[in-house]
Amino acid sequence: xxxxxxxxxxxxxxxxxxxxxxxxxxxxxxxxxxxxxxxxxxxxxxxxxxxxxxxxxxxxxxxxxxxxxxxxxxxxxxxxxxxxxxxxxxxxxxxxxxxxxxxxxxxxxxxxxx
Amino acid sequence: xxxxxxxxxxxxxxxxxxxxxxxxxxxxxxxxxxxxxxxxxxxxxxxxxxxxxxxxxxxxxxxxxxxxxxxxxxxxxxxxxxxxxxxxxxxxxxxxxxxxxxxxxxxxxxxxxxx
Numbered sequence: 001x002x003x004x005x006x007x008x009x010x011x012x013x014x015x016x017x018x019x020x021x022x023x024x025x026x027x028x029x030x031x032x033x034x035x036x037x038x039x040x041x042x043x044x045x046x047x048x049x050x051x052x053x054x055x056x057x058x059x060x061x062x063x064x065x066x067x068x069x070x071x072x073x074x075x076x077x078x079x080x081x082x083x084x085x086x087x088x089x090x091x092x093x094x095x096x097x098x099x100x101x102x103x104x105x106x107x108x109x110x111x112x113x114x
Numbered sequence: 115x116x117x118x119x120x121x122x123x124x125x126x127x128x129x130x131x132x133x134x135x136x137x138x139x140x141x142x143x144x145x146x147x148x149x150x151x152x153x154x155x156x157x158x159x160x161x162x163x164x165x166x167x168x169x170x171x172x173x174x175x176x177x178x179x180x181x182x183x184x185x186x187x188x189x190x191x192x193x194x195x196x197x198x199x200x201x202x203x204x205x206x207x208x209x210x211x212x213x214x215x216x217x218x219x220x221x222x223x224x225x226x227x228x229x
Contacts, residue, residue: 032214032215036220041222042222042223043205043220043221044207044218044220045219045220046217051215090157098214099145099164099169099170099212100162100209101214102147102218104158105156107156
């Protein structure tokens with residue numbers, strides 16, 4: 001079985017400050033890794049995904065994430081956040097052998113203050 | 115493309131009533147997913163279809179829930195009878211192939227309140 005743990009339920013940060021949202025996963029098989037973002041009253045949209053190759057993945061809106069296999073982590077970072085980044089962020093995994101079955105973490109609410 | 119379309123956006127019903135949620139996936143996508151989002155349990159996959167065939171329904175909570183995909187452009191999630199604990203936001207998502215590498219595209223969700 002797989003599980004995803006997002007270590008912070010809420011992260012408040014000031015505008016233009018850097019931010020890191022932490023994600024750890026547990027799986028007995030190899031997985032693909034994803035970060036999705038949910039803006040208020042909207043569905044989720046993909047920020048970035050790690051499938052293979054370089055462990056540093058760049059996504060939309062200036063976000064990036066680094067896959068660390070030994071630590072089973074996939075932390076999301078942005079060097080300078082904007083008010084518009086205020087949203088809920090979800091880390092998710094899909095096992096190699098289970099089609100598109102996404103397993104989500106509980107989410108991290110990022111609140112960017114002026 | 116219009117994206118994934120869900121209807122209704124909001125549904126308020128009374129306990130014991132039948133509820134039907136509807137989804138139109140992105141044209142050309144072969145896979146469709148139904149998720150439920152609650153504060154207590156987060157985002158859970160209920161069921162997913164590949165080429166209109168249910169592949170994994172292990173997340174469907176009980177027999178009161180059923181899902182169908184009669185054709186490539188339409189799916190329904192039905193709850194009968196509904197209970198207050200079914201109150202949640204239900205999302206539909208579609209993806210091109212249902213592969214683990216696919217990006218899933220989510221609809222705006224249906225907020226269900228069962229009184």
